[in-house]
Amino acid sequence: MSTTQSERLRGLLEPLIAARDLDLEEIEVTPAGKRRVLRIVVDSDEGVQLDECAELSREASQVLDDSDVMGGAPYTLEVTSPGADRPLTELRHYRRAVGRLIKAQLHEGGELVARIIAVDDSGLDLEVPGVKGRKPTARRVSFDEIAKARVELEFSRKPDKTDKRDAQHDEKIDENKEEA
Numbered sequence: 001m002s003t004t005q006s007e008r009l010r011g012l013l014e015p016l017i018a019a020r021d022l023d024l025e026e027i028e029v030t031p032a033g034k035r036r037v038l039r040i041v042v043d044s045d046e047g048v049q050l051d052e053c054a055e056l057s058r059e060a061s062q063v064l065d066d067s068d069v070m071g072g073a074p075y076t077l078e079v080t081s082p083g084a085d086r087p088l089t090e091l092r093h094y095r096r097a098v099g100r101l102i103k104a105q106l107h108e109g110g111e112l113v114a115r116i117i118a119v120d121d122s123g124l125d126l127e128v129p130g131v132k133g134r135k136p137t138a139r140r141v142s143f144d145e146i147a148k149a150r151v152e153l154e155f156s157r158k159p160d161k162t163d164k165r166d167a168q169h170d171e172k173i174d175e176n177k178e179e180a
Helices: 003-018 050-065 091-096 164-179
Strands: 023-032 035-043 075-080 101-106 111-119 123-128 137-142 146-151
Touching: 003 023, 003 035, 003 050, 035 050, 050 075, 091 111, 111 137
Parallel strands: 035 075
Antiparallel strands: 023 035, 101 111, 101 146, 111 123, 123 137
């Protein structure tokens, strides 16, 4: 996708996305046979629900149809949220991952697997799991030490009170039980 098309798409879609209190994470146009796929990735501190993606897709489709930014060639529009394995590249990504386990490649070499305890403008407060029965240790890492990082998926982890998404999910389950 050309820079000008990317800038035009961003300029057209960003206000629409911001009006829904969402962050525009990525816009990508890729060829798919005779068509193209326009993929819009959005996120928020509370996550993104499927209904929000569907509503945004309808609105974005109308705005795109009313403009010439995609040209005359056919395309398919996808509105989605980031996958669980997306790279952590922005301060807001790290803030949204508080309470989660991450794997970070460090510029000095080496790899670090740790749980994010807190985030500020300069870096992360981490809890490094103990090995062979040892207690976890605290570690501070500045953002400029991190070459790249991702959230590690945990399938058997017990919910932690510091994980906002787990706590919100548990509250919704409790509300649904009370309504039933």
